[in-house]
Amino acid sequence: MRLVGWKLKLVPQDTAIDFLGYWKGSFGFSMVLMVASVVAFLTMGLNFGIDFRGGTSIRTEATQPVDVGAYRGALAELELGDVAISEVFDPTFGPEQNVAMVRIQAQEGEESVTPVVLNQVEQALRAMDPTLRFTSVESVGPKVSGELIRSAIIAVVSALAAVLFYIWLRFEWQFALGAVAALVHDVVLTIGLFSVLQIRFDLAIIAAILTIVGYSLNDTVVVFDRMRENLIKYKKRALIEVMNLSLNETLSRTVMTSVTTLLALISLFVLGGDVIRGFVFAMIWGVIVGTWSSVFVAAVVVKRLGVKRDWSKGDSDKGGTQFSTAP
Amino acid sequence: MLQIALWKRLLIILVCLSGLAFSMPNLFYDRVERHNDAMALIERGEDTPELRSERGLWPDWLPSALVNLGLDLRGGAHLLAEVQVADVYAGRIDGLWPEVRDRLRGERAIVGNIRRMPSDDAAVLRVAVSEPDGLQHALETVREIARPVQTLTGVGAQDLEVRLDGEEIIVSLSEAERLATDERTMRQSLEIIRRRVDEAGTREPTIQRQGADRILIQVPGVGSAQELKDLIGTTARLTFHPVVDVTSDGSTVPGPREVIYPSIDEPDRFYILEQTPVVTGEQLVDAQPDFDQNNRPAVSFRFNPAGGRAFGLYTAENIGNPFAIVLDGQVISAPVIQSHISGGSGIITGRFSVEETTQLAVLLRSGALPAEMVFLEERTIGPELGQDSIDAGRVAAVVAMVAVLGFMMLSYGFFGLIANIALLLNIAMIFALLSLIGATLTLPGIAGIVLTIGMAVDANVLVFERIREELRTARGPARAIELGYEKALSAILDANITTFITAAILFALGSGPVRGFAVTLGLGIITSVFTALFVTRLMLVFWFERRRPKTFAI
Numbered sequence: 045m046r047l048v049g050w051k052l053k054l055v056p057q058d059t060a061i062d063f064l065g066y067w068k069g070s071f072g073f074s075m076v077l078m079v080a081s082v083v084a085f086l087t088m089g090l091n092f093g094i095d096f097r098g099g100t101s102i103r104t105e106a107t108q109p110v111d112v113g114a115y116r117g118a119l120a121e122l123e124l125g126d127v128a129i130s131e132v133f134d135p136t137f138g139p140e141q142n143v144a145m146v147r148i149q150a151q152e153g154e155e156s157v158t159p160v161v162l163n164q165v166e167q168a169l170r171a172m173d174p175t176l177r178f179t180s181v182e183s184v185g186p187k188v189s190g191e192l193i194r195s196a197i198i199a200v201v202s203a204l205a206a207v208l209f210y211i212w213l214r215f216e217w218q219f220a221l222g223a224v225a226a227l228v229h230d231v232v233l234t235i236g237l238f239s240v241l242q243i244r245f246d247l248a249i250i251a252a253i254l255t256i257v258g259y260s261l262n263d264t265v266v267v268f269d270r271m272r273e274n275l276i277k278y279k280k281r282a283l284i285e286v287m288n289l290s291l292n293e294t295l296s297r298t299v300m301t302s303v304t305t306l307l308a309l310i311s312l313f314v315l316g317g318d319v320i321r322g323f324v325f326a327m328i329w330g331v332i333v334g335t336w337s338s339v340f341v342a343a344v345v346v347k348r349l350g351v352k353r354d355w356s357k358g359d360s361d362k363g364g365t366q367f368s369t370a371p
Numbered sequence: 372m373l374q375i376a377l378w379k380r381l382l383i384i385l386v387c388l389s390g391l392a393f394s395m396p397n398l399f400y401d402r403v404e405r406h407n408d409a410m411a412l413i414e415r416g417e418d419t420p421e422l423r424s425e426r427g428l429w430p431d432w433l434p435s436a437l438v439n440l441g442l443d444l445r446g447g448a449h450l451l452a453e454v455q456v457a458d459v460y461a462g463r464i465d466g467l468w469p470e471v472r473d474r475l476r477g478e479r480a481i482v483g484n485i486r487r488m489p490s491d492d493a494a495v496l497r498v499a500v501s502e503p504d505g506l507q508h509a510l511e512t513v514r515e516i517a518r519p520v521q522t523l524t525g526v527g528a529q530d531l532e533v534r535l536d537g538e539e540i541i542v543s544l545s546e547a548e549r550l551a552t553d554e555r556t557m558r559q560s561l562e563i564i565r566r567r568v569d570e571a572g573t574r575e576p577t578i579q580r581q582g583a584d585r586i587l588i589q590v591p592g593v594g595s596a597q598e599l600k601d602l603i604g605t606t607a608r609l610t611f612h613p614v615v616d617v618t619s620d621g622s623t624v625p626g627p628r629e630v631i632y633p634s635i636d637e638p639d640r641f642y643i644l645e646q647t648p649v650v651t652g653e654q655l656v657d658a659q660p661d662f663d664q665n666n667r668p669a670v671s672f673r674f675n676p677a678g679g680r681a682f683g684l685y686t687a688e689n690i691g692n693p694f695a696i697v698l699d700g701q702v703i704s705a706p707v708i709q710s711h712i713s714g715g716s717g718i719i720t721g722r723f724s725v726e727e728t729t730q731l732a733v734l735l736r737s738g739a740l741p742a743e744m745v746f747l748e749e750r751t752i753g754p755e756l757g758q759d760s761i762d763a764g765r766v767a768a769v770v771a772m773v774a775v776l777g778f779m780m781l782s783y784g785f786f787g788l789i790a791n792i793a794l795l796l797n798i799a800m801i802f803a804l805l806s807l808i809g810a811t812l813t814l815p816g817i818a819g820i821v822l823t824i825g826m827a828v829d830a831n832v833l834v835f836e837r838i839r840e841e842l843r844t845a846r847g848p849a850r851a852i853e854l855g856y857e858k859a860l861s862a863i864l865d866a867n868i869t870t871f872i873t874a875a876i877l878f879a880l881g882s883g884p885v886r887g888f889a890v891t892l893g894l895g896i897i898t899s900v901f902t903a904l905f906v907t908r909l910m911l912v913f914w915f916e917r918r919r920p921k922t923f924a925i
């Protein structure tokens with residue numbers, strides 16, 4: 045970082061970084077991370093929230109400090125099966141604000157939510173600490189949670205399919221495959237990270253994943269757009285050179301946009317409250333892996349597949365139409 | 372050269388100004404909301420000085436549409452209920468028995484004696500006749516009861532399916548009739564829930580049908596989902612039965628055509644009642660919270676003429692006998708009839724609190740639900756938590772804004788300032804659009820806006836970086852600006868269209884909070900493309916026309 049005149053420049057004006065020269069290392073690194081993510085997902089699994097698993101989650105607020113053991117004791121005699129209690133910390137809480145989350149599994153043989161159980165739980169907790177308030181109570185029956193999983197998977201898959209189609213229409217099929225490879229990479233790494241850190245995975249995280257898909261795509265498309273332009277401009281130069289040149293030319297913009305987005309997300313992460321922290325965390329992670337994958341996955345895949353170099357007029361029927369740039 | 376037609380300039384300025392005007396009410400959320408509430412009441416015909424002063428909080432001629440706050444921000448209850456539509460079949464089939472019996476009795480010479488056989492499935496009626504030779508004739512006779520059903524597809528579909536199973540005749544509802552019944556049940560349930568929620572007087576409830584047999588109910592401001600469930604989850608089927616016996620043994624087997632119901636407030640008291648009620652709640656025309664002669668809370672009611680007559684006749688004939696008032700399978704009370712009750716009105720006493728009588732009256736007035744409801748999903752968010760989220764979201768948004776604005780200024784100087792003005796306009800336009808289309812802002816929606824703040828500058832960055840490059844190949848500053856916009860166009864459009872596709876899919880397939888996020892993200896894409904392609908360009912053109920710089924640097 046250096047200051048030019050009175051302007052901040054994160055990226056020097058002319059860079060000539062050989063992004064794709066070491067593609068085996070960087071692509072291999074991504075592959076290792078993907079394999080690790082799949083292993084983490086298979087061995088540790090996701091910490092599904094009640095949206096996807098069914099059950100009840102209660103947010104409590106007390107003036108006294110939270111004693112997880114006492115909460116557990118109060119609920120033990122109700123025999124509710126799997127009960128998870130965790131204290132929530134947040135810089136925005138006042139000193140009198142002690143928040144805990146109580147999560148109870150869906151009860152055996154119940155298709156829906158059970159009001160009786162809910163009442164028992166609230167009473168048992170109140171008996172332990174009469175000042176306790178229940179700031180939010182959410183219950184999802186197993187029937188609905190099953191449907192939510194299904195629609196979430198459909199949403200992610202159809203988003204990928206729609207994007208594949210659009211890019212294929214606007215560029216060449218190699219670009220479409222490259223972009224989708226990058227997106228799959230981002231989604232897999234996000235799921236991997238959530239498995240490793242055991243952060244609660246609920247409906248909002250699905251929204252975050254789809255946003256990551258959108259953001260990463262944004263990035264990839266800008267890089268591809270420049271490649272498309274340069275491939276026409278420099279017909280004689282080697283593919284890897286043209287691609288490296290395009291990556292360097294768009295580097296400044298890539299960094300600028302990542303930084304502004306991260307600035308916004310980090311302030312939301314720190315100040316936005318604990319309710320959406322998981323959601324924002326997924327997005328921050330997504331911006332980082334999305335930027336990485338545009339260069340080191342999407343571009344590498346395009347390079348490996350090779351591109352038809354003759355973008356001259358007369359075969360516009362083979363895709364690769366540009367928006368008209370009227371003179 | 373850099374040129375934008377005058378009408379385009381005016382149009383762009385107009386869009387920006389209306390964006391500012393229509394987003395402004397959200398800055399004064401509380402005042403405008405009170406003004407709108409007062410307006411709504413005044414239009415309904417209520418007019419008090421208080422209402423007028425509330426109305427005066429915001430001038431009538433200014434835009435007053437506000438962004439709806441979602442339940443996670445305002446607090447409230449969300450319920451997803453499944454209506455047990457199949458419950459209704461059993462009642463329909465049960466009601467058929469007298470007609471089947473009477474028809475077959477007319478043919479007794481051929482079919483012999485008729486008996487109703489026990490059935491595992493309550494939605495199926497099993498009938499046996501004593502003459503095996505008459506079985507076919509009995510089948511034909513019962514088939515005559517079936518009536519044609521009006522359906523969209525089927526011509527000649529019958530409402531009943533009558534067939535033989537060994538020695539027994541089986542009567543059940545046909546597929547077409549089941550569908551028609553389901554439809555009716557759903558419509559009635561929706562109507563009754565709407566009436567109950569409206570009677571409770573909460574603001575802006577959402578009551579929507581979802582899929583074949585589900586109803587989504589969202590009520591802002593309700594303290595707990597339990598409260599809401601008590602209101603809409605109660606079937607509220609009120610019946611009056613003759614009492615056969617009273618017992619303390621709940622396992623007593625009632626005689627034929629009799630039922631046993633527990634008492635609502637005494638644990639060891641069970642009533643054996645005649646199954647067929649004398650009158651039912653369907654015959655009520657009014658119910659009000661009231662007090663009995665001992666000044667205890669009670670509910671007074673009035674029957675329609677038919678109900679009043681049946682009630683009057685029964686009480687006249689049964690002075691000195693008890694009769695039971697039953698609500699959803701529990702006996703509220705079983706008073707002894709003191710005198711003939713004419714006039715068709717009465718009072719229900721029990722161990723009620725004032726709140727309970729008020730609620731019972733509401734339930735009785737709005738009618739019984741045709742079928743039971745099972746709750747598949749319920750969420751309650753306390754108003755404090757919602758307020759905390761709004762406060763946190765607001766602080767985060769402001770800090771994010773300041774950080775992004777500062778960073779842009781540092782990086783691009785004067786051009787950064789232009790991008791920043793565009794960013795502020797952009798956010799105003801998002802709020803204006805949200806208010807105008809009546810969209811709901813949720814917590815993920817705020818995250819969507821914050822993300823837009825970060826991403827909105829992207830289109831400008833693309834253009835600025837491009838102008839920077841074009842300046843180096845230098846064919847004059849005007850040409851550089853022009854080329855910058857031209858060459859960045861395809862990247863801007865491709866990048867934003869793909870993101871927009873994912874937002875649209877989120878909107879189509881998502882639910883609740885996810886949808887709120889998709890809406891703000893999608894609107895953010897539209898407004899940021901608009902501001903980058905038109906607003907910043909117009910500002911640059913104005914600047915260029917005034918200064919005519921020979922060179923400049925970004």
